[in-house]
Amino acid sequence: MITIAIAGKPNSGKSTFFKAATLADAEIAAYPFTTISPNVGIAHVRVPCPCKELLVGRSCGNCIHGIRLIPVELIDVAGLVRGAHEGRGLGNEFLDELRRAEAIINVVDASGSTDADGNVVGAGSHDPIEDIRFFKEELKMWVFGILSRNWRKLVRKAELEGKKIERLISEQLAGVGVTEEQTKAAILRSHIPDDHRSWDEEALKKLAVELIRASKKMVIAANKADLVPCSVMDKLVAEAKDETVIPCSAAAELALRTAAKNGFIEYLPGDSDFKMLQNLNAEQRSALEKLRDLLASYGSTGVQEVINRVVFQMLDYIVVYPVEDENKFTDSSGRILPDAYLMKRGSVARDLAYAVHSDIGGGFLFAVDARTKRRLGERYELADGDVIKVVYAQR
Ligand SMILES: Nc1nc2c(ncn2[C@@H]2O[C@H](COP(=O)(O)OP(=O)(O)OP(=O)(O)O)[C@@H](O)[C@H]2O)c(=O)[nH]1
Ligand SMILES: [Mg+2]
Numbered sequence: 001m002i003t004i005a006i007a008g009k010p011n012s013g014k015s016t017f018f019k020a021a022t023l024a025d026a027e028i029a030a031y032p033f034t035t036i037s038p039n040v041g042i043a044h045v046r047v048p049c050p051c052k053e054l055l056v057g058r059s060c061g062n063c064i065h066g067i068r069l070i071p072v073e074l075i076d077v078a079g080l081v082r083g084a085h086e087g088r089g090l091g092n093e094f095l096d097e098l099r100r101a102e103a104i105i106n107v108v109d110a111s112g113s114t115d116a117d118g119n120v121v122g123a124g125s126h127d128p129i130e131d132i133r134f135f136k137e138e139l140k141m142w143v144f145g146i147l148s149r150n151w152r153k154l155v156r157k158a159e160l161e162g163k164k165i166e167r168l169i170s171e172q173l174a175g176v177g178v179t180e181e182q183t184k185a186a187i188l189r190s191h192i193p194d195d196h197r198s199w200d201e202e203a204l205k206k207l208a209v210e211l212i213r214a215s216k217k218m219v220i221a222a223n224k225a226d227l228v229p230c231s232v233m234d235k236l237v238a239e240a241k242d243e244t245v246i247p248c249s250a251a252a253e254l255a256l257r258t259a260a261k262n263g264f265i266e267y268l269p270g271d272s273d274f275k276m277l278q279n280l281n282a283e284q285r286s287a288l289e290k291l292r293d294l295l296a297s298y299g300s301t302g303v304q305e306v307i308n309r310v311v312f313q314m315l316d317y318i319v320v321y322p323v324e325d326e327n328k329f330t331d332s333s334g335r336i337l338p339d340a341y342l343m344k345r346g347s348v349a350r351d352l353a354y355a356v357h358s359d360i361g362g363g364f365l366f367a368v369d370a371r372t373k374r375r376l377g378e379r380y381e382l383a384d385g386d387v388i389k390v391v392y393a394q395r
Contacts (some may be wrong), residue, residue, distance in 0.1 A: 002317070002342060003073040004043075004310055005101035006221075009131050010079025010089070010118025012109040013223040013250045015039065018076035020253035020303050021269070023261065032079055032118030033089070038097050039076040044069035045311045046270045046304050047319050050387055051337055054329055054371070060336035067268055070319060070340045072311060075101060081117050082134050085141035089117070095142050099177045103217040103310045106135050110236055110247065111227035123227060129239055132220055136212070143176060144208040148201065155197055165196040169211075178215040186210035217314035218243070221306045225249040226294050233298075246309060248302025252291050256301065259288070270304030271295075316345045318384035322356050326370040326389040343382055350378040353390045363392035 006014045010032030019026045022041030027034050047070065049063035062068065077097045081089035098104060108131045113123040116130065147169070154168045166183040173183070190210040192203040199207070222228075222236055226249040237245045256274060260267040265288065267274035272295055276288065295301065311317050320341050324331045331338045341355055354361030367376040370387035382388070 001071060001073050002103075002311060002315065003075065003101045004103045004105060004307070005098045006074060006076045006105045006107055007080060007098065008107040008135060009081060009109075009114070009116065010034075011114045011120070012079070012107045012118070012131070014076050014079070014107045016254055017105070017107050017221060017223065017248070017250035017303060017306075018074055020250045020257055020301075021307060022074055023257060026076060030120060032081075035076060035078050038078070041074055041076075042071045043074045043307055044071055044269070045308050045319075045342070046268070047340075047385075049337065050321060050385055051329075054387070055336065060329075062335075062337055062340075064268060067270075068319075068340055069269075070342060072307065072342070079118055080135065080138055082138065084138050085145050095139075096175055098216070099175055101177070101216070103219070103314055105219050105221050105306055105310060106132065107221045107223050107250070108132055108135075109224050110222035110233060111224040113224070113227065124232075128222065128236055132240055132243060132245075136209075136218075139212045139216070140205065140208045143173065143178075143211050144205050146173060146176065147204050147208060151199075151204065158196070173211065173215075176211075176215065178211055182214040183211065186214045189214070217310065219306055219310050219314060220245040221250075221302070222247045223250050225298055225302060226252050230297050244309060244314065246302050246306045247298055248306055249294060249298075250301075250303055252294050253301035253303040255287070256291060264288075270300055270308070272300050311342065317342045318345050318347075318382060318386075319343075320347075320352055320382050320385075321387045322352060323370055323387055323389050326368045326373060326387075329370055329387060337387070345384075347382050348378060349376050349380040349382065349388065349390070352382060352388055353378075353392065356390065359395060360390055360392045363395050365391045365393055367391065 006018055015026040015028050015035050018039050021043035024041035026039040047068050049066050049068035051060035052066040108128045110128050111123050112126040115121045115126050150172055158165050158168055167180050170178050170180040170183045190206040192206055220243050222245050225247040233247045256267045259265045264278055265274045265276055320343050321337050323329050330336050349367040350364050353364045364378055368389040
């Protein structure tokens with residue numbers, strides 16, 4: 001399963017984002033370092049289910065009103081403060097939690113009502129752009145620290161064992177989750193001298209920036225949008241133009257999802273509106289109307305958009321639906337469109353077969369596009385939304 005980490009300075013709303021996206025239990029409080037050990041839970045990407053188009057007037061039973069929710073793993077880690085790489089705050093040991101993550105959601109307090117260490121200050125008195133910058137700087141210094149501590153040893157090992165430096169760096173950074181291929185790309189992109197023996201501190205810092213960029217995709221969740229006028233949020237998005245910044249209100253999403261779970265409203269994550277289901281009292285109605293105004297201003301709470309953008313835009317996944325009966329779109333037990341697989345764009349039919357089961361991959365004969373009934377070879381590149389039957393030899 002895809003793993004995404006939620007990180008950023010203390011008190012920015014990481015655990016609120018986590019709780020809103022997973023409905024799992026997580027402690028939330030208005031002071032720094034509420035979270036110490038990480039929370040792990042399941043969130044979902046939201047896509048239109050193909051049953052709407054394939055089964056006229058019928059639902060597959062695996063989606064909600066034609067909306068399919070596909071699981072991804074979220075990790076909510078402790079807050080990161082400036083100087084963490086030198087041991088400030090909780091230090092950066094917990095950054096190792098980011099190791100498993102393919103991508104990072106950097107939750108930023110866009111309302112500027114918490115300072116660099118996460119202490120509450122007057123709204124607008126802290127510049128969130130600084131938090132975006134510092135977060136990247138800390139990640140850089142984390143990787144740089146690991147590299148520079150072991151650099152002499154690595155250079156010697158490369159000479160003695162005749163191993164490639166990218167291999168040794170990726171082994172050193174295995175804890176960060178950096179592959180050899182990513183290291184090779186990072187070396188090229190950092191424009192440092194070809195001969196690694198001449199790399200100094202500056203060169204290693206440049207390399208650290210590229211290693212992070214190559215191994216961890218990042219989205220900025222500009223949180224607490226409910227406290228920020230749209231015009232201020234627009235300014236923030238424009239100022240951080242090199243980053244993917246998505247306005248969101250984790251608190252609003254949590255309130256809406258909780259109300260939906262308790263049967264007060266009909267609402268799905270990512271919806272631009274909701275329906276009130278019960279006779280609510282005046283106070284409840286007024287709170288919900290405020291949330292409705294927020295949805296009208298921003299189009300949604302932004303939480304679902306953050307998750308979708310990470311998976312589909314930053315990580316470039318597509319969704320593919322394997323079936324066993326290409327005419328009824330079912331598995332062998334008659335379940336319609338039973339599974340939705342997140343696959344890297346560029347994956348081919350045989351990759352899907354392997355993802356379903358190693359025996360199916362091993363015995364792959366051909367695949368069938370369930371929409372067109374066209375026969376597909378093992379190297380057919382899967383398209384987003386494909387419904388595919390794999391024919392394989394039983395072994
Ligand atoms: N207005 C508003 N407040 C929010 C939002 N998200 C979080 N908060 C508040 O911000 C404070 C911190 O929230 P947490 O989710 O605990 O923040 P955190 O980043 O996990 O904090 P640490 O674990 O201490 O690093 C709490 O008082 C939340 O209620 C939001 O979207 N809008
Ligand atoms: Mg927290």
